[in-house]
Structure formats: C-alpha cells, structure tokens
Amino acid sequence: MRFASARSYAVISVLAAIATIVIKTMAWRLTGSVGLLSDAIESSINLIAALMAFWALGMASKPADRSHSYGHSKAEYFSSGLESALIVVAAFGIIWAAAGQLANPSPLQRVDLGLALSLVATAINAGVALLLMRAAKRFRSITLRADAQHLLSDVWTSVGIVLAIALVQLTGWSVLDPLVAIAVAIQISITGFRLLRETANGLMDRSLPEEELQQLEALLQRRSGSGIDFHALRTRVAGSRRFVSLHVLVPGGWTVKRGHDYCETLEQEVCTLLDSCHVFTHLEPIEDPVSWQDGGFRWENEAEA
Structure with missing residues (x-):
C-alpha cells in the first residue's frame, strides 16, 4: 500500500511533465528564445525521469524472493542515478544552446505571450515539486526526492529565463538571454552532482544518517x-x-x-x-x-x- 501510494505521485509527475512540455514548446516557438528552448528540453528530460520513477517505485514494491532475499528497494537508486545524470546533461545542453545564441544573437518575438505561458508552466512545476517533496519525506523515497529536486531545478531555470527575457525586452540587451541561461545551468548542475553523490552512497550501502x-x-x-x-x-x-x-x-x-x-x-x-x-x-x-x-x-x- 505504501509504494502504491508513492507511485500515484509518480503518475502526477508524468502528467505534469507532459503538460509543461506542451506549454514551454509553445512559448519557445512564439518567442524564439534559446532560454525557453532549453527550458522545454529540460521538461522533456523531466518526463523521462518521471517515467523512470514510476518504473522504479513499482520494482521497489516487489516483495523479497529467492533471487533478491533483501527485497528490491535498491531499484530506486537506478531512477535517482539516471535522473541526476539527466539533470547534468540538461545543464550542459542549456550551456551549448546559450553559447550558440551568444555567437549568433537574434531578436525575440511575441515576448509577452511567451512569458505568460512560461509562468504557467513554472507554476505547475513548482506545485508538483512541493507535492513530491512532501511525499518523499512521508515515504522516505529517494526516487520521489530526486524527481522533486529535478522539478525544483526546472523551476529555478524557468524563473531565471523569464527574468532574462523580461530584461531583454526592457533594455534591448539580447546577450542577457543566453548569459542567464548559462548561470542557471551551472546552478542546476550542482543539484545534479549532489543527487548523484547521494545515489552512490545508497549503492555503496552507506550507514544510517x-x-x-x-x-x-x-x-x-x-x-x-x-x-x-x-x-x-x-x-x-x-x-x-x-x-x-x-x-x-x-x-x-x-x-x-x-x-x-x-x-x-x-x-x-x-x-x-x-x-x-x-x-x-x-x-x-x-x-x-x-x-x-x-x-x-x-x-x-x-x-x-
């Protein structure tokens, strides 16, 4: 029952990821912002991570058997490990896209509507991240915690990009769009490496806190x-x-x-x-x-x- 409840939160994460991918892709197509493009890419990674979390929680819920006499709870570390790696990959992807925008800057289009859509997606991610964080503490699930941290990193990404685009619109400094995207990418990569260390500790049978x-x-x-x-x-x-x-x-x-x-x-x-x-x-x-x-x-x- 405990893991069945935990999996229900993973389903919520999957649905939220699908919704934000659609919204952020629309925002990118409207504005042409490399920041919003990288934001949409990270949401796609969120979807992969959410699906992995759903699988891991289902695997971890299996009872012990002859081949796994201590149970299958370590399956959660496969999900958290993949998610931490995806966070780091997303960070480098954002930096790559931002570098291209620095080399070849282009004007932004329909900024007001694009920012409004991005804020809607950010609000969805923030709400789901807080929900997953509470569930992770309740069920002591590293999978849900990894999912929540990934979504929170996505929220920070979105906030930074929205602020950058707003400043570009106000000042005309188009260079701010890729620069803020790079700064946010560095921040979320730190989150990814921290989560990767926690996953490694679990796989290495780290002692109790x-x-x-x-x-x-x-x-x-x-x-x-x-x-x-x-x-x-x-x-x-x-x-x-x-x-x-x-x-x-x-x-x-x-x-x-x-x-x-x-x-x-x-x-x-x-x-x-x-x-x-x-x-x-x-x-x-x-x-x-x-x-x-x-x-x-x-x-x-x-x-x-």
Missing part, C-alpha cells in the same frame, strides 16, 4: 550492563528501508528462551526507534572470548582503538 546512528547507539548503551553487551553493529540504507545487524552478548547461563525473548524485545525497540527497519541479532555468550570476534567486519578506527 549520523543522527539516527547516535540514537541507535544510545539505545544500546542504555541496555548495556548486568552481564549484557553489544558489538559488531552494522547499518545500511536501501531506498526507503533500513537494515540493522548486531551481536548481542548475554550471560552464558541464560536459557535459549530467555535469550530469544530478550532479542525480540530489543528488535522491537529498534523498530520503534527507526521506522521501516529490519533488525538482525546474533546471540552469543558474553564469557566466551570468541564471541567478541567481529569476523573481519571491525571498522578501521575501532581496530586502532
């Missing part, structure tokens, strides 16, 4: 003592899911039932602390020196300590 990791460590610290300890804590994030594994050391005289009940209670506390978290515990006797071995997973700074 530092704030959540500290909360988890504080929980374990409170439960330590009286012959109970923990080690070999490992965390990772895969799309909207979190994974936590740790070794639980208890007195060797405990019964299997008592140790099992303790681990069950601990796992429930971790899941309460971290929503959508899958917890794996390994029970060991605290008196056995072998229990403290991490099996080659000790962090470098831990080994030095």
